Structures are given as C-alpha cells and as structure tokens.
Amino acid sequence: MLVCYNPSYEIIFKTLESIIAQVEKMYVIDNSDDESKILRKDFPLWDHEKIEFISLGKNTGIAFAQNIGIKKSIQNKADYILLSDQDTIYPKNYVKEILKILKNHENKEKIAAIAPDFLEMNRGGKRQGFVRFEGISLKKIFPITGCHTITQAIASGKIISANALEKIGFMEEKLFIDWVDLEWCWRALAKGFFIIGCADVVIQHTLGDTVSSVFNKNYPIRSPLRHYYIIRNAVHLSLRSKYITLRMRIHLFVKSIRNTIGFTVLGKPHLKHFRFVILGFYHGLKGRLGKY
Numbered sequence: 545m546l547v548c549y550n551p552s553y554e555i556i557f558k559t560l561e562s563i564i565a566q567v568e569k570m571y572v573i574d575n576s577d578d579e580s581k582i583l584r585k586d587f588p589l590w591d592h593e594k595i596e597f598i599s600l601g602k603n604t605g606i607a608f609a610q611n612i613g614i615k616k617s618i619q620n621k622a623d624y625i626l627l628s629d630q631d632t633i634y635p636k637n638y639v640k641e642i643l644k645i646l647k648n649h650e651n652k653e654k655i656a657a658i659a660p661d662f663l664e665m666n667r668g669g670k671r672q673g674f675v676r677f678e679g680i681s682l683k684k685i686f687p688i689t690g691c692h693t694i695t696q697a698i699a700s701g702k703i704i705s706a707n708a709l710e711k712i713g714f715m716e717e718k719l720f721i722d723w724v725d726l727e728w729c730w731r732a733l734a735k736g737f738f739i740i741g742c743a744d745v746v747i748q749h750t751l752g753d754t755v756s757s758v759f760n761k762n763y764p765i766r767s768p769l770r771h772y773y774i775i776r777n778a779v780h781l782s783l784r785s786k787y788i789t790l791r792m793r794i795h796l797f798v799k800s801i802r803n804t805i806g807f808t809v810l811g812k813p814h815l816k817h818f819r820f821v822i823l824g825f826y827h828g829l830k831g832r833l834g835k836y
Contacts, residue, residue: 545613779828
C-alpha cells in the first residue's frame, strides 16, 4: 500500500513503476487536502489491474490513511503488507528478497516487520543504516550485509506481518503524522516481537522538503507545520508512551529540546518555525493530539 499527499506526477509514477510488478495488490491512498491532480484521466497506471485508488478527499493523517490500506490488505487475506511513501524507488526483486529473508529467519514467527537500508536522496544518496537504542541514546549502525535486530524503522519500504498486526495493533491515529512508524515499532518490541533491518537490500528514499548544511553535514528541513508535529509527538510519547523505557523517555525529551532549537535556527523563516515548534512543545506537554 502507498500513501500519497499532494504528490508529484513524475515521482509517484516512478515509485509505482518500480514496485507494482512485485506485489499482488497495491492500494494507493490519496491523503491530499483536496483530490490530487494525479487523478487526471491520462495517468497511465490507474487502469492497472493491481491498483485500487482510494481518495480520502482531505488530509486525515498518515496513520489513518495507512490503517485503511492495512485493513483492506488484511481483508484481502494478505500475509505481509508493504508500506510505502510516494517518493521511494524500489530495486527489482525487492519484495521477493525481503520475503525470502523473513520466511527463512529462525524467529520468523516473532518478526513484526523487516526493513531495508535506504539511500537518502537529500543527503547525497548516502546509506542511512539502522537505529538501535543502546545505553542512553539511539545509535546508528551501518552494516553492509546481513540481518540485524533494530529498535525502529521508517514506514516506507517496511514489510509488516499481518499476523503480528493482530497482536500489536494498527497505527496510532491520534499522532496524525510523524513518529507513527517508530511508535508502532516500539509497541511491537514491548509485546515481544522483533524489528529486523536488512542491509542486503537497499531502496532510494527522500526525507524532508529541503536540506540545510552545517559543518558539511546535511539535515532534512520540513515545513513549520511538520516541525510542529515532530516536536509535539516526541514530547507526548516521552511523557506518556507505555512502551518505552525511562532511558528512552529521557532521550526523546532531550531530543525534543534539541530539535526545538535546531528547527528554529535552520528553518526559514526562523520566527514562523519558532512559533510552530514552541506550540508543538506546549501541546506535547498538555497531551493535545490529532490534527493541528
């Protein structure tokens, strides 16, 4: 399933073209504020027998849109469900390779999801590795081969087990957007499942709208509204999530303070970003969730 939001015609075409032959069914959930332009009749893939297009008519949040695709996949008797954003490009045999690894894994019954490494196109196409929580913080690891237990993985490219979903639950819709994919991973770990990162399979993905370079390091920069959700949900989860440890809570809260400063300094216009992140921090403290 693929969730899109005001997508570029060219980008979503490339995404679908790279993955459609590899899946049995593709639900495309249009989560745009208004019915997006990709509905135009000359879009060459809407007549594809594998694609079912669902327009929500408004932005209902990534979690709500993902849950629609997940529930339809389960109703269609899917064993595994691919989550995808609109700006991810998949290599040939991607699904086949991921499922082969998953089905041959010694703990396959306890694997909630398996995720690839990805090249972040806003960071020079560099491999982004995987994330583990170690000690008092999240650590990045950069294996070149093999499967590795990890703490979390972004949604796009992740293949999740329909069986595990029954025990873990669906995506948390109150978060609306940001941290939805990571919160689900934490919930899975807390319920005794594993998240696996596969370094043998690599996709192309784009994080953020633009990048800002500081000391030769690129940071993804999003809109002020996205920064609001990032700060709000991180603060909320650090204070209220039942599925993370005290050390993880402290890490999240400190990261929220750091990001509040970073988004203000790197985002332009600075004052607008400042207002949104401060409001997000305040709403996170209060536990105010849902759409802004």
